[in-house]
Amino acid sequence: MSEQRNGHVRIGVYICHCGANIADTVDVKAVAEYAATLPGVVISREYKYMCSDPGQELIQKDIEEHAINRVVVAACSPTLHENTFRGAAERAGLNPFFVQMVNIREHDSWVHSDREAATVKAKDLVRAAVMRVYFHKPLEKRRVPIHPEVLVVGGGIAGIHAALTVANSGKRVYLVEREPTIGGHMAQYDKTFPTLDCAACILTPKMSAVRAHPNITLWTYSEVVSVDGSVGDYKVVVKRKPRYVHEDLCVGCLQCIETCVYKDSKFDDEFNLGLSKRKPIYIPFAQATPKVVVIDPDACIQLKTGKCKKSCMEACVERGAIDFAQKETYEEIHVGSIIIATGFQTFDPRRMPQYGYGKYPNVYNTLEVERLVNASGPTSGQVITRDGRVPKSVGIVLCVGSRDENTNRWCSRVCCMTSLKLAHLIKEHTGAEVYIFYIDMRAAGKGYEEFYQRVLNEGVHFIRGRVAEITDWALDPSEAGKLVARVEDTNTGFVRRIPLDMVVLAVGLEPQPDAHEVQRMFGISCSLDGFFLEKHPKLAPAPTYTDGIFIAGLCHGPKDIPDTVMQAGYAAAEAIALADTGFFELEPNTAYVVEEECSGCKTCVPLCPYQAVTFNEEKQKAFINEVLCKGCGTCVAACPSGSIKQNLFEDEEIYSEIEGVLAYA
């Protein structure tokens, strides 16, 4: 029956020694001799290194001279060399999907020591492959074209760098940022470790470059609301929230802020983490990009009640940039690939009440102190506690919301270096005694250990121990009016009480609160910690399991600025390479619906992890988008009428493989 369908089957079997890797444990000669006796096998050979050029030429010659039309290679894992042997077949004019690999290295010789049994196992596996390959069909790889445009989601340093890199290669980039300005967390930092160059000085030129770049369309105060399609052609809808100011008309003169009916700033300034106040009409910070004001609808009298004398509008009467009637708009774009750089949030230390954050005014988190030491911050760079004193002793508590089974298990990677930097800056600004409470000092990075040495030599106290609690309860007159950290100094081996004027909690980094919604919308995965999952932890740390979607920066996991920039550049390079290739090749191992047999029960539709199965209401049949299908086989197994089939995993292929592996030699 099948011979009719597949023509005259002539199978060639090739057993690889892999040097000594296989040959030491498996009697390759015996396997080759055995394979020659199997039905359909015309040629059976063994060779020292099948993957070498002579090895591949062996296969090619047999295909040409002996009209071999099925190839079984018993060697290593298909993840390593399937493409090698498929290529060899293709070069000899054979459809590459007539090649089947048998893994007798990882599955056999490497995991067994009994030579005799390992040889029997190798024979079984080869027999299964021979019986399977009999039924293989020629398949074609499909190509989908790639739109050259790229969408970058998130305008922090990762998004900025990725957008600039892609734009510099001549491709159009859409950069979408949720906040009124790009810059992200980096714009809030004062200095950067270990070189202590000012964050704003290195970041703002890149922000301006984004704004000025002819290839970048910058949409701030905007959010992606839906993503459809697949690699090469993603249809993305972006919501542009109303800022009640026309971006193209505003020149950033800030007259409107001055004339606002609120004479005093009354509302918490998000950029300074509430350490200073702003008006309902504001600009996040001086170098905000775009330099366009924004009106807070929850604070503006006109937007809340409609009864304001609108002095801001009067101030802007010439340009007429202010428009209280502005509504949200939606933009639809088509892009070939997407770079997600949505960043992180800091751990809320209120979840650890023993540290008194929110209870004692002089307990800060690291981000707040970044603003305090910043010359353009709320105190113009003066380190003053909330009760107006210059602190004489400052304690920095590490691993707050990191390395803790009760909160977050992971190490947040940057807090050690951030704390060293802040210790240095606080000492420089105030001359205070600075204590760093740490569990392990992690200063791995270029120039990091040297910076640690520098801070050690500045006389900062390094106390190895995790602070148990911060209280204002004085047990000794010397502690009166101060906060006290109770901690075991594990280096000296005793418990200490250290009075402090100011406590800085080095808060850990966690996924954005809406990371799971973003993950679902883009069809990517999260690891257990909630950060987005990369395709391979070592060799593909920016691509995801969804083709054409890349991740960069802290949405993927905690990392410092250099690592973020590197990953962003890498993601950009992948997106550029994809766009330049112009097409994307799909593995043909996809599932397909035999429409005549489909009963339209819709069982398969919700099961697909890649949203590849849709339901055609007109025909009342399921439909599988080959471009989205990853060939996982879930729908194939679930279909009650057996009407979903999968290339390379057809029933007769699988059944004969099972029969082959179970048959007795």
Add this chain to the structure above:
Amino acid sequence: MERQIRYQREADLEWAHRFTQHPGCERLLSCIQCGTCSGTCPLSIYMDITPRQVIAMVREGFRDDVLKSKTIWLCASCYACSVECPQKINITDVMYRLKREAIQNNVFPKRFPIPVLAQEFCEMVRRRGRNSEFWMVFRMALRSNPAILLSMMRTGWDLWRTGRLSMRMERIQRVNELQYIPAATKEVD
């Protein structure tokens, strides 16, 4: 002077391994030696070694050092350390296990009132099914530090005068039936 250095032959690694199998001691190996337990412990002010060091010694198999320490007897089972531990180690349970082993191996500090109290309490309940405070405190003081009785006389007198201290030796009926319970647990151990 006593030798402070430890030779590796003194470390009982097999004991350390077995220790982590006991209920409550399973997460011992995940300790990152951060010292939160010691920092939280309200009794750490009197301890000879800190709870963190107890865990380190157990893990490294220095059985005799750890069983001899006063720390395990000072633990008041307030569970503050277990609540705060970033690795969710049941430090209190570890302390209990160590107390047990110290008694079994007879290496606890002999005149230290806490193990004496524990023993006297158990013994009294085993024998009479009830605890008579006066006699228990009396016996504890005799075995640990008889001189303390003198300083406690005034308090004792006041308590007795106001009816807060009874010298009656109480007991329950059919105490032999109660004795099955401790006997059964011994078998399990």
